[in-house]
Amino acid sequence: MLQRRSHLSTTFDLSIVNEIIDSLGCKPSAIIAILQGVQERCRYLPEEIFPYLSEKLGVSEASIYSVATFYENFSLEPKGKYVIKICDGTACHVRKSIPILEKLRKELKLTEKKSTTDDLMFTVETVSCLGACGLAPVITVNDKVYPAMTPDKAELLLRELREEKKDA
Ligand code: FES
Numbered sequence: 617m618l619q620r621r622s623h624l625s626t627t628f629d630l631s632i633v634n635e636i637i638d639s640l641g642c643k644p645s646a647i648i649a650i651l652q653g654v655q656e657r658c659r660y661l662p663e664e665i666f667p668y669l670s671e672k673l674g675v676s677e678a679s680i681y682s683v684a685t686f687y688e689n690f691s692l693e694p695k696g697k698y699v700i701k702i703c704d705g706t707a708c709h710v711r712k713s714i715p716i717l718e719k720l721r722k723e724l725k726l727t728e729k730k731s732t733t734d735d736l737m738f739t740v741e742t743v744s745c746l747g748a749c750g751l752a753p754v755i756t757v758n759d760k761v762y763p764a765m766t767p768d769k770a771e772l773l774l775r776e777l778r779e780e781k782k783d784a
Contacts, residue, residue: 628662637672644675651684659699660691696732696739698777701756702765705745708753712766716753717742719767723774738777 636653640646650669654661661684670677684690702708702717720726720740724733732739748754751763755770762773 628658628664630664630668632657633665633668642672644673647673647675647680647683648687651680651690655690659695659697660693662694663692694732694736696737698737698757699739699741701741701743701746703744703746703748703752703754703756704742705749705752707749708745711752713742713753713755715767716755716765716770719770720774723771738774 633650633654636650636657637646640649640653647669650673651661654665666677666680666684669675669680673680684692700720702713702720704713704717717740724738724740726733726738726740731741746754746756746761748761748763751761753765755762755765757773757777762769
C-alpha cells in the first residue's frame with residue numbers, strides 16, 4: 617500500500633520527469649532507468665512521480681513503488697544537499713568510525729532515526745564498506761572520498777561545507 621506523506625508539499629516540478637522520460641523512452645522497461653534519473657536529479661523520489669509515471673508508462677503505481685522500495689539506492693525521503701556516508705565496515709569500525717558518526721550527528725542534531733537536517737543541507741548515513749579499506753576510516757560526501765577521518769577532521773569538514781553553502 618502506498619503511504620502518503622501529507623506533510624510534504626506537492627509542488628514538485630514534473631517537467632524534470634518529462635525530460636528524463638524523453639531521453640530514456642516512454643516504456644515500462646525503462647522504469648528503473650527513469651527512477652535512477654529522477655533520483656540523480658532530485659536526490660530522492662518524490663511521491664508525485666508515482667501516479668504520474670503510472671499513467672505515462674501504463675504500469676500500476678504499486679509496481680513502480682515496489683521497484684522503488686526494492687533497491688536500496690532509491691530514497692523516498694528528501695535528502696540533504698550534502699550526503700555524508702560514514703563507512704562502518706570492519707576496517708573502518710576497528711579504526712574508530714563510530715566516534716566520527718557520533719560527532720557528525722551531534723553537530724547536526726541528527727539521530728539514527730532522523731538522518732537529514734530540517735534545512736535539507738545534510739544527510740548522514742552509515743554504509744558497510746566503501747571499498748577503500750586501506751584508507752580507513754573513510755567517509756564520503758556526495759561520493760567524494762575523505763580518507764583517514766577523525767571526529768575533529770569531520771567537524772572541520774562540516775564547517776567548510778557550511779562556509780561553501782554561505783558562498784553559494
Ligand atoms: S571497511 Fe570502510 S572502506 Fe572498507
